[in-house]
Amino acid sequence: MSDELPAREAMEFDVVIVGGGPSGLAAAIRLKQISPDASVVIVEKGAEVGAHILSGACVDPIAFDRLLPGWRDEADAPLKTKVKDDRFYMLFGQRALRLPNALMPPLLNNHGAFIVSLGDVCKWLAAKAEALGVEIYPGFAASEVLFGDDGEVVGVATGDMGVGRDGAPKDTFTRGMELRAKYTLFAEGARGHLGKRLLARYDLCKGREPQKFGIGIKELWQVTPDRHHPGLVQHTFGWPLDNKTGGGSFLYHYGENLVAVGFVLHLNYENPYLSPFEEFQRFKTHPLVRRTFTDGKRIGYGARAIAEGGWQSVPKVAFPGGVLIGDDAGFLNVPRIKGTHNAMLSGMLAAEHVAAALAAGRAGDELTDYETGWRSSDVGRDLWKVRNAKPLWSRFGTAVGIGLGGLDMWTNTLGFSFFGTRPHGKPDSACLKPAASCRPIAYPKPDGVLTFDRLSSVYLSNTNHEEDQPVHLQLADPGLQKASEYDVFAGPSARYCPAGVYEWVREDDGPQARMRFVINAQNCVHCKTCDIKDPNGNITWVAPEGGGGPVYPSM
Ligand SMILES: Cc1cc2nc3c(=O)[nH]c(=O)nc-3n(C[C@H](O)[C@H](O)[C@H](O)COP(=O)(O)OP(=O)(O)OC[C@H]3O[C@@H](n4cnc5c(N)ncnc54)[C@H](O)[C@@H]3O)c2cc1C
Ligand code: SF4
Numbered sequence: 001m002s003d004e005l006p007a008r009e010a011m012e013f014d015v016v017i018v019g020g021g022p023s024g025l026a027a028a029i030r031l032k033q034i035s036p037d038a039s040v041v042i043v044e045k046g047a048e049v050g051a052h053i054l055s056g057a058c059v060d061p062i063a064f065d066r067l068l069p070g071w072r073d074e075a076d077a078p079l080k081t082k083v084k085d086d087r088f089y090m091l092f093g094q095r096a097l098r099l100p101n102a103l104m105p106p107l108l109n110n111h112g113a114f115i116v117s118l119g120d121v122c123k124w125l126a127a128k129a130e131a132l133g134v135e136i137y138p139g140f141a142a143s144e145v146l147f148g149d150d151g152e153v154v155g156v157a158t159g160d161m162g163v164g165r166d167g168a169p170k171d172t173f174t175r176g177m178e179l180r181a182k183y184t185l186f187a188e189g190a191r192g193h194l195g196k197r198l199l200a201r202y203d204l205c206k207g208r209e210p211q212k213f214g215i216g217i218k219e220l221w222q223v224t225p226d227r228h229h230p231g232l233v234q235h236t237f238g239w240p241l242d243n244k245t246g247g248g249s250f251l252y253h254y255g256e257n258l259v260a261v262g263f264v265l266h267l268n269y270e271n272p273y274l275s276p277f278e279e280f281q282r283f284k285t286h287p288l289v290r291r292t293f294t295d296g297k298r299i300g301y302g303a304r305a306i307a308e309g310g311w312q313s314v315p316k317v318a319f320p321g322g323v324l325i326g327d328d329a330g331f332l333n334v335p336r337i338k339g340t341h342n343a344m345l346s347g348m349l350a351a352e353h354v355a356a357a358l359a360a361g362r363a364g365d366e367l368t369d370y371e372t373g374w375r376s377s378d379v380g381r382d383l384w385k386v387r388n389a390k391p392l393w394s395r396f397g398t399a400v401g402i403g404l405g406g407l408d409m410w411t412n413t414l415g416f417s418f419f420g421t422r423p424h425g426k427p428d429s430a431c432l433k434p435a436a437s438c439r440p441i442a443y444p445k446p447d448g449v450l451t452f453d454r455l456s457s458v459y460l461s462n463t464n465h466e467e468d469q470p471v472h473l474q475l476a477d478p479g480l481q482k483a484s485e486y487d488v489f490a491g492p493s494a495r496y497c498p499a500g501v502y503e504w505v506r507e508d509d510g511p512q513a514r515m516r517f518v519i520n521a522q523n524c525v526h527c528k529t530c531d532i533k534d535p536n537g538n539i540t541w542v543a544p545e546g547g548g549g550p551v552y553p554s555m
Contacts, residue, residue, distance in 0.1 A: 005169075008157060010178035013039045014358055016155050017185045018142045018194060020044035021053055022118065022340050023326025024187030025125040026067055027347030027354075032132035034355040040134045041179060042126075043158060045141035045526075047547040049126040050119035052526055054218060054302040054555045056250050056260060056337060057118040058083065058110055058233050062378065063344030068128070078124050079114040081254035084231030086110040089288060090402075091239035096288040105409035107385055108336060110233045115254035117554035118340060141543035145194050146178060152364040153321035155180035156194065161545055164468050182363035183354045184322040187347060190307040191528040192328040193542055204315035204324075210427040211330050212309040212390060214247065215529045217280045217498050218262035219457075220300030220555060227292050228257045234289075235337070240282040243397040245269045246390075247276075249283050250337060251292070259292060264306060264337060267428040267533050268394055271438040272492035276529075277303075278443040281451040285444075293450055301452075301460040302555050303498035303527040308334040311380075311387040312421055318371040321364040323350045333382050335389040335409065342379045349377055385412040391422035432535045435490035454500040458523050463499070465522040465548035472544035473501065473519050473530060480538050481517045489535050491515075496533050499523045525550045 015031060017024040020042045028040050046052035061079065064071050071077050086109065088099045101109070126136055143159035156179055162172035186195050190213065199205050230253050237248035246266035253259050263280035284290060307313075307330040314331065317324045325331075325347045332339030353370040357363075374380050388408045393401035404419075411417050446452045465472075475481060485491060486504055493502035503518040524541075526549045531541040 016181035017042045019187035020049040023343035023347040026344035027351040028134040030348040030351035044138045050122045053119040054304040055118035060341040078120040081115040089236045115252045139547035141546040190305045190327040195328040202319040209312040209424045211313045214264045216264045217303045221259045223296035268431040272489040275495035301457040305528045311383040462551040
């Protein structure tokens with residue numbers, strides 16, 4: 001089609017940033033603080049900044065203190081609820097064992113952190129960036145990386161709008177735009193789709209452990225005042241997961257009777273019958289937490305992948321003309337379930353190197369100082385101490401792995417480790433076992449009060465896509481879905497997708513029965529789990545038309 005299309009309009013900037021999350025916004029603010037005259041633009045695929053942001057979130061304020069000293073005196077700063085009570089539990093069936101805080105490695109201590117809506121924080125940061133002169137284009141997805149004559153990144157193009165499902169232009173067709181820049185910062189979050197292409201093009205994962213992921217599913221509840229304990233932060237592991245399936249829950253009380261509750265399930269799970277969504281629903285029925293929601297109302301739902309590989313999985317983060325920042329690079333600290341601080345700190349670090357390069361009149365080269373610098377920065381120090389936690393959990397299971405991981409975090413706090421740096425092994429797509437060797441799991445039916453089904457959940461995410469557009473979940477080989485995903489693995493996509501996008505539908509009855517793979521792309525909440533977990537790596541998530549996707553209410 002592109003041969004017949006009109007040329008794209010091009011705009012020139014000093015810096016283009018892909019993604020208006022904490023990393024992209026912090027990078028933009030830092031750049032303008034150092035180089036007020038630099039032209040900086042952010043493209044954001046959500047209809048507005050914050051629309052696609054889903055997090056816990058209990059945040060470490062270190063990056064806010066560095067980027068915006070004085071923010072604590074600002075009345076409109078959306079970091080209001082300070083952590084007052086920090087609890088860890090191991091769940092066994094209907095029982096819960098509280099772990100004494102004194103036993104926990106100090107780096108897991110949440111005192112001093114704030115409980116926030118990260119979406120609201122991003123809106124606040126966006127206003128600060130705009131006040132400094134950053135241009136922000138919400139509703140535009142970067143769909144293509146632009147390369148120069150020497151193979152360097154020279155910017156991105158936003159997707160064409162008004163293309164029909166068959167790929168033909170409709171009456172509403174509008175050509176995308178080229179946003180050209182001296183440096184481009186990729187801040188798309190976990191499993192960025194342009195980031196994934198850059199990893200392959202520049203072989204950025206060479207010599208690194210595979211990236212590992214989890215899926216985080218979250219609900220926002222309005223609870224009754226007598227059940228609200230502002231500042232309470234509670235984490236659990238164990239039930240309802242078995243010993244070899246990793247993951248855990250979070251529960252944060254904040255704001256006006258709000259409780260954020262969520263579950264992170266590590267995507268190296270083996271049983272294709274497992275459903276992260278249903279495990280989360282089951283978790284809420286535990287006696288430790290279920291009373292929190294009595295007479296409450298669920299007001300938000302969403303899901304998003306998190307990068308869990310840490311120190312040993314971070315790829316090379318600089319390449320000619322561009323860098324990866326935030327979760328696009330994999331800077332999340334998994335035992336702390338915190339990535340916001342490192343997303344912002346990495347954005348600021350990259351911005352400082354970009355500003356220095358611009359001041360020296362450079363453009364399009366590789367910012368090698370960012371690559372060599374991050375490991376000795378606060379981001380590197382944060383990830384180094386926890387580098388063995390996830391590999392130990394995966395290798396030894398929850399009961400022993402959590403203990404060994406805790407010991408390793410303690411010894412690392414003191415400056416040494418008995419374990420060196422442990423590998424992760426396989427990528428998550430290679431971890432499923434064939435269905436024939438696994439037991440189906442019977443999940444309880446939702447009651448519609450405390451536990452819910454997928455469709456009523458997706459409704460709360462306000463997800464919407466133009467229906468007449470190319471399917472943004474692309475199958476490399478459609479035949480492989482039936483031959484392997486269904487016949488060998490029993491169709492795990494219908495269970496791991498938290499939005500009910502994938503279905504295996506029986507077409508006829510009797511001996512001629514045929515299973516058809518259905519993709520309800522309009523339900524997609526952009527969590528990226530299918531791109532990560534499909535056992536054949538057969539599904540690729542690409543950006544749909546800009547503005548499509550969830551519109552999260554303060555998630
Ligand atoms: C369930 C859950 C709980 C969490 N809890 C916590 C917590 O308690 N504390 C904490 O600190 N961290 C937590 N995290 C992690 C934290 O949310 C992330 O580390 C952080 O949001 C990463 O910031 P980022 O800017 O790198 O990416 P993101 O926040 O993912 O932002 C990326 C932005 O880029 C946009 N984008 C992506 N691709 C494109 C494109 N091609 N074109 C245009 N725009 C694009 C997206 O729409 C999005 O707005 C949690 C994460 C999850 C999923
Ligand atoms: S289709 Fe993929 S990216 Fe979209 S919600 Fe389902 S698993 Fe997530």
